[in-house]
Amino acid sequence: MAETAILQVDGQSYELPVITGTEGERAIDISSLRSTTGMITLDDGYGNTGSCESAITFIDGEKGILRYRGVPIEDLATRSSFIEAAELLIFGELPDPEERDEFRQLLTENSALHRDMRKHFDGFPADAHPMAILSAMINALQAYDLPEIHITDSGGFRRAAAALLAKTRTIAAASYKSHIGQPIAYPRYDLPYAENFLHMMFSVPYRDYVPSPEVAHALNMFLVLHADHEQNCSTSTVRMVASGGANLFASVSAGVNALWGPKHGGANMAVVEMLQRIQSDGIPVSRYIDQAKDRSSGVRLMGFGHRIYRNFDPRAQILKTAAHDLLESMQIKDPLLDIAQQVEEAALADDYFRERRLYPNVDFYSGIILRAIGIPTDMFTVMFSIGRTPGWIAHWKEVHDNEAQRIHRPRQIYVGEPLTQWLPPAER
Numbered sequence: 001m002a003e004t005a006i007l008q009v010d011g012q013s014y015e016l017p018v019i020t021g022t023e024g025e026r027a028i029d030i031s032s033l034r035s036t037t038g039m040i041t042l043d044d045g046y047g048n049t050g051s052c053e054s055a056i057t058f059i060d061g062e063k064g065i066l067r068y069r070g071v072p073i074e075d076l077a078t079r080s081s082f083i084e085a086a087e088l089l090i091f092g093e094l095p096d097p098e099e100r101d102e103f104r105q106l107l108t109e110n111s112a113l114h115r116d117m118r119k120h121f122d123g124f125p126a127d128a129h130p131m132a133i134l135s136a137m138i139n140a141l142q143a144y145d146l147p148e149i150h151i152t153d154s155g156g157f158r159r160a161a162a163a164l165l166a167k168t169r170t171i172a173a174a175s176y177k178s179h180i181g182q183p184i185a186y187p188r189y190d191l192p193y194a195e196n197f198l199h200m201m202f203s204v205p206y207r208d209y210v211p212s213p214e215v216a217h218a219l220n221m222f223l224v225l226h227a228d229h230e231q232n233c234s235t236s237t238v239r240m241v242a243s244g245g246a247n248l249f250a251s252v253s254a255g256v257n258a259l260w261g262p263k264h265g266g267a268n269m270a271v272v273e274m275l276q277r278i279q280s281d282g283i284p285v286s287r288y289i290d291q292a293k294d295r296s297s298g299v300r301l302m303g304f305g306h307r308i309y310r311n312f313d314p315r316a317q318i319l320k321t322a323a324h325d326l327l328e329s330m331q332i333k334d335p336l337l338d339i340a341q342q343v344e345e346a347a348l349a350d351d352y353f354r355e356r357r358l359y360p361n362v363d364f365y366s367g368i369i370l371r372a373i374g375i376p377t378d379m380f381t382v383m384f385s386i387g388r389t390p391g392w393i394a395h396w397k398e399v400h401d402n403e404a405q406r407i408h409r410p411r412q413i414y415v416g417e418p419l420t421q422w423l424p425p426a427e428r
């Protein structure tokens with residue numbers, strides 16, 4: 001017999017179905033709650049609310065498990081590549097060699113921007129934040145690309161997905177080049193994804209930039225680890241926008257904006273700024289930790305804490321080792337890595353962080369890697385966006401393909417003024 005939960009309210013009993021996911025996660029299905037009881041549920045911040053059923057990513061926050069389409073993140077981070085992980089997320093399975101080649105060809109063919117789009121870069125002020133440029137340009141892509149792409153057939157969708165992945169990388173590098181006043185570097189057709197991005201970022205007309213294999217590997221790993229994280233703030237935004245029927249580019253552009261905030265993707269930038277402040281102002285680590293514990297200080301320990309992970313974030317563990325390996329291979333000594341380790345040790349030994357189960361998250365060590373690669377701090381959240389694009393595309397597709405999809409439209413409990421009379425200005 002199917003399992004049910006009993007809700008008792010106003011002296012009445014209601015039976016609600018209990019549903020179970022493939023990894024044993026359980027939920028009470030309340031989709032008929034309002035029609036049968038007249039009530040809604042209230043869950044500010046959605047900490048207890050499943051917004052959808054999804055077959056893309058599985059997280060067990062207690063055990064520190066993260067899997068894309070069932071494949072453990074540890075295998076993907078160390079043995080796969082960003083584009084292979086992207087294909088897995090977007091199309092549902094690891095590509096065979098033929099699919100791999102075909103998708104790589106699509107990426108190559110779609111990596112350049114429409115010539116007229118280049119004019120847009122001149123319209124932004126020199127100090128415009130690269131996230132503002134990225135979201136605006138991704139939104140603009142639909143004007144240049146969508147008319148030709150029949151997104152509803154599977155070939156058209158493959159091309160749209162490839163175009164978005166390839167052009168997001170081109171836009172990101174072009175926004176950096178515009179910002180520093182250098183000519184935009186064209187994508188090269190012979191380079192893999194990560195190497196091509198580094199070429200567009202750091203090549204200049206008189207010298208090609210060639211990354212070491214260790215740098216290319218570290219960037220690939222960074223991108224794989226950011227590729228999806230189920231119903232986080234930006235992905236939920238993409239799904240919300242997509243549920244209204246918005247196109248792929250408009251939906252992903254909304255995701256970029258949602259990612260920007262310091263509690264979400266902006267945290268990687270905030271971590272490095274925090275470590276730099278501790279270093280330049282000579283703040284003892286213990287004093288900084290005390291400030292982060294004091295709510296009235298307005299200070300948080302950036303790169304610490306996660307809504308889902310309560311014991312460790314597997315991505316943070318992989319990135320910590322990767323940061324050490326990269327710095328060693330490049331023979332760099334970054335004082336911020338030492339400070340980061342001191343902060344981590346001090347926080348993990350402190351009752352405040354232990355009781356609240358706050359651990360380093362993906363953003364804590366990622367900035368050290370990006371700095372070593374030469375990525376400027378204000379581009380860090382853009383790097384997160386490039387990494388998260390496959391996840392956003394996969395979730396857009398899941399919404400788009402669901403014939404039973406309803407528009408996302410939560411309800412609320414109104415706590416404002418009761419019925420109030422309108423008064424003419426002179427009587428107010």
Ligand code: CMC
Pocket residue numbers: 045232262263264265266267292293299300301302303304305306307308356358361362363
């Ligand atoms: N430093 C100090 N105190 C913290 C921190 C922190 N980083 N994170 C949570 N707390 C405290 C918080 O003050 C609260 O304390 P109390 O119970 O006394 O009121 C308790 O821990 C629970 O925090 P919360 O804000 O209710 O937890 P949340 O699940 O709503 O927020 C979070 C999760 C990630 C937004 C939060 O931990 C945070 O702001 N961390 C710092 C920013 C950060 O690193 N963000 C990146 C997240 S991972 C990548 C991503 O999603 O983009």
